[in-house]
Amino acid sequence: MSVVTQASPAADKAFSSEVGTGSREENASKQDSRAGGSGDAAPAREWRPPSYWPFVIPALVVVLAVIVFPWVFTIWMSMQEWKVGSPTVFVGLANYLRLPTDPRFVEAVGHTLSYTALSVVLPLVFGTLAAVVFHQKFAARGFLRGIFIMPMMATPVAIALVWTMMFHPQLGVLNYLLSLVGLPPQLWVFNPTTVIPSLVLVETWQWTPLVMLIVLGGLAAIPTEPYESAQIDGANFWQVFRFITLPLIMPFLFIAGMIRMIDAVKSFDIIFAITQGGPGSASETINVYLYSVAFVYYDLGYGSAIAVVFFLLIVALAALLLYLRKRLLWTSELGDGA
Amino acid sequence: MSHHLISRRQMLAGTAAAGAVGLTGFPARAELNWKKYSGTTLEVILAKGPRGDNLQKYIKEFTELSGIKVESEQIPEQQQRQKCVIELSSGKPSFDVVHLSYHVQKRQFEKAGWLADMSGFLKDPSLTPPDLVESDFSAAGLQYARNDKGQMLSLPWSVDYFILYYNKELFQKKGVEVPKTLDEMAVAAEKLTDPKEGIYGFVGRGLRNANMAMWTNFYLNYGGEFLDAKGNILTDGPEAVEATKLYQRLLTKCAPPGVAGFNWMESMASFTQGRAAMWIDADGWAPPLEDPAASRVVGKVGYTLVPAGPKGKFSSTYGDGVGIPAASKNKEAAYLLCQWVVSRGQGARLLQAGGGVPFRNSIVDDPEVAKGVKTKEWLQSVVDSAKISKLGLPVIIPVAEFRDIVGAALTATLSGADPATELKKAHEQFRPILERSEKA
Numbered sequence: 001m002s003v004v005t006q007a008s009p010a011a012d013k014a015f016s017s018e019v020g021t022g023s024r025e026e027n028a029s030k031q032d033s034r035a036g037g038s039g040d041a042a043p044a045r046e047w048r049p050p051s052y053w054p055f056v057i058p059a060l061v062v063v064l065a066v067i068v069f070p071w072v073f074t075i076w077m078s079m080q081e082w083k084v085g086s087p088t089v090f091v092g093l094a095n096y097l098r099l100p101t102d103p104r105f106v107e108a109v110g111h112t113l114s115y116t117a118l119s120v121v122l123p124l125v126f127g128t129l130a131a132v133v134f135h136q137k138f139a140a141r142g143f144l145r146g147i148f149i150m151p152m153m154a155t156p157v158a159i160a161l162v163w164t165m166m167f168h169p170q171l172g173v174l175n176y177l178l179s180l181v182g183l184p185p186q187l188w189v190f191n192p193t194t195v196i197p198s199l200v201l202v203e204t205w206q207w208t209p210l211v212m213l214i215v216l217g218g219l220a221a222i223p224t225e226p227y228e229s230a231q232i233d234g235a236n237f238w239q240v241f242r243f244i245t246l247p248l249i250m251p252f253l254f255i256a257g258m259i260r261m262i263d264a265v266k267s268f269d270i271i272f273a274i275t276q277g278g279p280g281s282a283s284e285t286i287n288v289y290l291y292s293v294a295f296v297y298y299d300l301g302y303g304s305a306i307a308v309v310f311f312l313l314i315v316a317l318a319a320l321l322l323y324l325r326k327r328l329l330w331t332s333e334l335g336d337g338a
Numbered sequence: 339m340s341h342h343l344i345s346r347r348q349m350l351a352g353t354a355a356a357g358a359v360g361l362t363g364f365p366a367r368a369e370l371n372w373k374k375y376s377g378t379t380l381e382v383i384l385a386k387g388p389r390g391d392n393l394q395k396y397i398k399e400f401t402e403l404s405g406i407k408v409e410s411e412q413i414p415e416q417q418q419r420q421k422c423v424i425e426l427s428s429g430k431p432s433f434d435v436v437h438l439s440y441h442v443q444k445r446q447f448e449k450a451g452w453l454a455d456m457s458g459f460l461k462d463p464s465l466t467p468p469d470l471v472e473s474d475f476s477a478a479g480l481q482y483a484r485n486d487k488g489q490m491l492s493l494p495w496s497v498d499y500f501i502l503y504y505n506k507e508l509f510q511k512k513g514v515e516v517p518k519t520l521d522e523m524a525v526a527a528e529k530l531t532d533p534k535e536g537i538y539g540f541v542g543r544g545l546r547n548a549n550m551a552m553w554t555n556f557y558l559n560y561g562g563e564f565l566d567a568k569g570n571i572l573t574d575g576p577e578a579v580e581a582t583k584l585y586q587r588l589l590t591k592c593a594p595p596g597v598a599g600f601n602w603m604e605s606m607a608s609f610t611q612g613r614a615a616m617w618i619d620a621d622g623w624a625p626p627l628e629d630p631a632a633s634r635v636v637g638k639v640g641y642t643l644v645p646a647g648p649k650g651k652f653s654s655t656y657g658d659g660v661g662i663p664a665a666s667k668n669k670e671a672a673y674l675l676c677q678w679v680v681s682r683g684q685g686a687r688l689l690q691a692g693g694g695v696p697f698r699n700s701i702v703d704d705p706e707v708a709k710g711v712k713t714k715e716w717l718q719s720v721v722d723s724a725k726i727s728k729l730g731l732p733v734i735i736p737v738a739e740f741r742d743i744v745g746a747a748l749t750a751t752l753s754g755a756d757p758a759t760e761l762k763k764a765h766e767q768f769r770p771i772l773e774r775s776e777k778a
Contacts, residue, residue: 190596
């Protein structure tokens with residue numbers, strides 16, 4: 001529920017004013033002193049390990065072993081020329097310099113971005129619509145909700161196999177359905193220009209329910225008063241949605257969007273099982289290319305460099321989303337006040 | 339010991355190889371001592387498929403014969419390749435016998451020094467039966483198994499030739515002759531194509547990477563070579579452009595929609611449904627095509643050679659073999675198993691099941707073995723292909739990159755891109771990769 005209070009204008013103002021006044025370091029040190037109590041008041045005193053720190057050790061060991069070490073090792077590997085079966089040679093940044101000259105990598109970045117953008121936006125739109133529908137009270141609502149979230153629970157590879165059959169241009173059920181409504185047959189994943197939208201279709205089908213669940217949670221938390229006053233003011237359905245529902249569920253949409261983005265950008269199983277990056281290289285995302293480089297070509301050094309750049313891309317996208325979150329929640333606040 | 343040899347002969351008698359075994363003149367040389375390594379346990383890593391099945395199905399016979407226990411696992415090809423490479427590069431592989439794909443792994447395995455030299459074992463009569471001699475393997479097999487110094491680093495097991503499958507019924511209906519040249523094939527494919535009926539003249543792999551294996555049939559027959567004397571790659575020359583134009587013509591004008599995403603499985607689906615008149619692919623698909631439960635073209639399929647090009651008549655060839663890791667502690671026992679795997683009895687079973695074609699001429703040419711093969715026309719196409727076989731991929735380390743990059747260029751031509759431009763682009767992209775991998 002803390003998210004909801006954050007969304008309310010007052011709380012948000014308080015939040016932003018805190019960020020506004022104190023620099024990050026100051027905030028961090030404030031938090032440190034609060035948490036540890038190791039005493040920033042007496043800098044002269046000799047340093048002692050804080051009393052809580054034996055309890056941190058197990059977590060620290062795990063973090064070092066499964067996060068920090070692999071990362072340091074990957075960065076180290078990315079500076080080697082290392083093909084399995086050949087000796088390793090230190091090459092500095094050569095692997096990174098190779099990236100912009102590698103057309104497959106450049107192309108893969110483009111595919112990753114378009115794939116991610118589409119498979120964040122579409123589930124968000126459809127998930128929100130579904131949530132608004134399923135928030136209404138009607139017969140068999142619980143049962144239908146249950147059916148609706150089923151795609152989310154299926155195994156991606158199984159889904160991929162079924163969709164591959166459905167996409168088949170001659171024998172697939174999708175073209176049959178199109179023919180029933182008089183539309184011409186499509187090539188779906190068998191054509192370079194339609195392959196990414198087709199894959200996004202699968203992704204959307206699978207992950208719209210997740211967005212719906214998150215947004216339903218948000219809808220359940222909205223107080224009824226704004227709706228009552230809107231009714232008195234005579235607002236229509238669209239106005240109610242645009243000026244009340246949407247601003248109030250915005251924080252939930254951001255959470256859903258964030259989860260979706262991280263998931264979509266590193267999506268691998270669906271793409272690999274349906275197209276293996278094809279036709280040609282039309283659906284080769286960074287992740288699929290990375291797999292080829294590391295585990296088909298056994299070029300571990302170059303593969304590591306791709307992994308590092310891929311990681312930085314995810315961080316950049318997350319930062320962008322956080323920035324947008326602030327901006328958009330601020331405008332929603334304005335919209336609320338108007 | 340001799341008791342076991344006899345029982346093995348009797349067992350083989352049932353598989354139509356008996357006559358041939360009788361002819362080999364046991365024991366002209368020193369007796370092969372099968373029991374020498376009795377009690378050893380061997381680990382075998384296999385790629386999933388008919389060859390692995392054939393080994394696992396009859397492995398009990400080998401254990402009875404030799405007293406060697408065999409633990410084998412079959413893994414899907416792609417993962418098997420990864421697992422082998424990772425374990426071999428670690429220096430402590432968990433297996434004593436490895437099933438390798440020559441067209442992908444030969445150069446890589448050779449350069450890394452992962453395989454034990456079998457040359458000595460082959461000449462040792464206490465390990466090798468007299469009928470197993472190097473000269474019995476086909477030229478392609480020897481080219482795959484030997485390294486630059488002439489050492490045998492593996493035993494050639496099973497070879498894949500590309501052949502032309504055609505639908506006799508569709509040919510008859512339109513009064514079209516079976517093509518002898520690539521040009522005739524393109525003309526025939528256009529005549530046979532009837533999109534309104536859902537019938538297409540030709541089907542084949544359009545999918546990147548997989549498509550290379552079919553394209554090289556055209557490329558070789560247009561007179562193309564993969565490498566020049568200095569080891570530079572040669573796939574942007576006029577032969578490549580001509581071959582690609584043919585590829586583009588066949589797959590855009592005469593093939594089912596969506597062919598750019600087709601691998602052999604989708605191609606086979608079109609062909610077995612009677613929707614495609616011609617299909618060029620590896621030779622192993624006779625059993626599904628002649629299986630009434632899966633195919634609508636049973637008894638209507640013709641099998642023949644890939645049509646000749648203006649400058650050649652070749653069948654692009656791929657294959658796999660069995661090797662022993664240099665790090666194995668049971669090399670002699672492992673060798674006993676390897677030579678059993680490529681033995682006459684096992685080879686005859688493989689051929690008769692339609693699961694693969696042995697690299698050994700004495701098996702493929704044996705009339706006794708041929709009696710057990712159901713589809714005679716298929717066997718003839720395989721025997722004829724063997725005479726004109728030529729390696730279908732360059733013997734280089736980055737084969738996988740080569741297939742991906744040139745394969746993507748080929749797929750691009752299916753959306754209308756210009757063959758010469760695409761090949762040039764692919765060539766520029768691949769050249770530095772080749773230089774980088776060969777210099778190390």
